[in-house]
Structures are given as C-alpha cells and as structure tokens.
Amino acid sequence: MKHLIDPMDFSVEELEDLFELADEIIDREDDFSQVCKNKILATLFYEPSTRTRLSFEAAMIRLGGQVIGFSSSTSSSVMKGESIPDTVRTVGSYADIIAMRHPKEGAPKYASKYSPVPLINAGDGGHQHPTQTLTDLFTIRKLKGKFSNLTIGLCGDLKFGRTVHSLIKALSRYENIKFILISPKELQIPQYIKMEILNYKNIPFVEVEKLEDAIHELDILYMTRVQRERFFNEEDYIRLKDSYILNKDKLKLAKDDLAVLHPLPRVNEISYEVDNDPRACYFKQVKYGMYVRMALIIRLLEVM
C-alpha cells in the first residue's frame, strides 16, 4: 500500500507513469468513468480549502466513485478531542482512500502510519502540498512536452512559498533546467534550498529583483503572491510592489511560447487583462490538477 505524503515520494519513473495515465484520461475520459465504481474517497479537511477539496471530489466522482468527509475541524469529532490515529482508523473502515488536509505540519505523515487505506497529503500547513506539485509538473509536461532544457522563472514570495520549494526540488531531478528566481531581497529562496538542491546538484540559477529584467528569457513563469506584510519596510514595498504584478506591458517582453502558471488563488499579482493572452495557462493548470488527481487515485487504489 502506497501513500503520497511528500512530493518526492514518487520516483521520476513513477511520475512518468502517472502523467501518461493522466494523458490517457484526458484523451478518453469515458473509458475511465466507472473505474472507481463502489469505491469511496474520504476528504478529511481539518481546515477549509474549497479549491483542493473540490478538485479531489470532482476527480473521484469522474472516476465513478463516491465521496464522504468533512471540511473543517469544527464539524467533526476532532472537536471532541479525537486523535489523528483514531480518526484515520475509523474513516479507513468506511472509505477506500483518504485525502487529508491539516493545519499542523507532518499530520498526514503521522496519519499514514495508522491508516488502513492509502492516504494522500492534501496540504499540511506551510509544509508540503504534493498534489499541487504533481499539478505543476503535469502542466509543464502538457504545455512543453518535456521537463528538460527549460528556463523557469519563479516570481514573488520565494521564501515562504511551499509550492515553489517543492517545485524546485521536483524539477531538480531533470536535466538542463535553469532557474531565474525573481523576488525582493526579503523574500529570496531559503539558503538551504540553494545549498542542498541548486548548488549540490549544480543547477544554474540567478536571483533578480525585477520581473521585467528576466521575463524575456523564460519558458515558464510561475507566479506567486507577494504579501505586503512580508516586507520589512514600507519603502521597499512601494519601490518593488509593481515588479511582481504581471500585466500586458511586461508580457510584451516575453517569448511567444511562454507559459504563465500560478497555484491560485491570485489576488492582484496577475492583472485580469492577462487572462485572455494565450500564454496565460493557470486555468488549464487547474484542470490538469484534477486529471492528475484522477490518475493518482487510480494508482493508489490499484484499480488499473
């Protein structure tokens, strides 16, 4: 029995298998509409995350399965003080697979030690969100047809953004990747990522402060939100805030085949005027996220 707790739990080969299956599902979705018939997914969401929960639920329903669960800890027996092991053992008696979101870091890992059924980490605090990483990887593969020979720009809050850290780790397993890390100095990528991944694996990267200085080089632009409260002083915020907003003018500097991604939800870091540009791929990314979750459920349930 396999769980998905950390984005690196799957080898490159296992990921490729998953992505091929997701491709097949997109090509002939009808053939997969009953593969999870009589199977139940439990979504245990100890904190609300409507987007992720709906993606999992839609994935299971499209596979012919059914869904049970809760969407906040106030509406569950957690309020009565039930431990994580007791909850997963109970729910594992009803359901065939569990997707768990929890505000505490490491909670899904702890749960997986006791779960009688496969368990998916649907986000644990600021720690890991492996199905977002699968979504990002699958989107890149769909749009570019490959993972190698790409220049990838990561823009915004690179210090606290867990999706960015996981994506760098996951992409570091492929060849000829170059990263351009675009952020204010306060929000640069943590030192341990530079040391343990980028330097350790000899992956070329540059750090720049402004998006307009780097956008022309990029094949992929991964946008994240920069929050005002993350800046140390107001002066820097005012000086730099517009650098991290993607608009039509900045996009004019970019390649024609750039793909703009975003883990969503966005606030103002991508102007609405960009949405109609063919390079804006973040809503495709959402859809690919559902397909890759379908493939993941199939593989963990071993129904195909």
Next chain:
Amino acid sequence: MLYIDSIQRGIVIDHIKAGYGLSIFKYLKLDEADYTVALIMNAPSKKYGKKDLIKIENTIDMDLTILGLIDPNITINIIDDEKIVKKIKLSLPKKVEGLIKCKNPRCVTSEERDIEHRFVLIDEDKGIYKCEYCEQIYTWEE
C-alpha cells in the same frame, strides 16, 4: 595534578568535550546517586587540550546512546576489577526517539497526545537532525 582514585567496577565516560560534563552528569541523574561518582572537569587531554570525564562506581543499566547525541567523540569504558574490559565508541544515533522534543509550534507533535517525537540524522559530520514529521532542522546545541 588532581588525583582521583581508579574505580573497582563501573563505568568511565571519557573524552567529554570540556564544559559538557556537568550537563551529562545531570542528565544521567548522577547528582542523585547514592554510590561513588566523580565529575572531573578540564582535565588535560592530548587529543582535545581539555576534557571532562565522569567516573561511576556502579554498573548502571541505562541507554547511553543519547551520549552520542551530545558528543560522538565520547568514549565509554566499562571497568571490572580496575581494568577496562570493554571500550564503547559512540557515534551519532541514526534515529532519536522520545528523547528530545520538536520545538516547531506548527508541528503535529505540538498538538497530538501520545505522539513520539522522532528525529532522523541527515548530516553525520555536522550533527544535523530533522523532525520526522515537520522536517524542522536541528543540531544538538539547539
């Protein structure tokens, strides 16, 4: 030089980094012992210049692997009939379970009852551990 009698039967914890002897002494609760114990601090050492050492006139039955976490250079000599019958060289334990606590307030260990705090050694040279759950990085000095 200060002279301390050799022990008949017991344990000598040697090559403790100078300054750490007292914390080990306390950790092993030797300050509460009713048998002969000696804590020697700042003894001359060929290897380290100065060292601390502890002599225990008793056979204590305890898990001494934690000492490897404090300082892997520590050596433990088991004494019988005033002779060293066994030398134990410590190394950093690969896993540390239930001995130290994760300090990350966002870690699941901060909330769940009965959860065992577990750490995995990720860098032997630098003595770096990570919490098995939240992956927060720790060195022993912390």
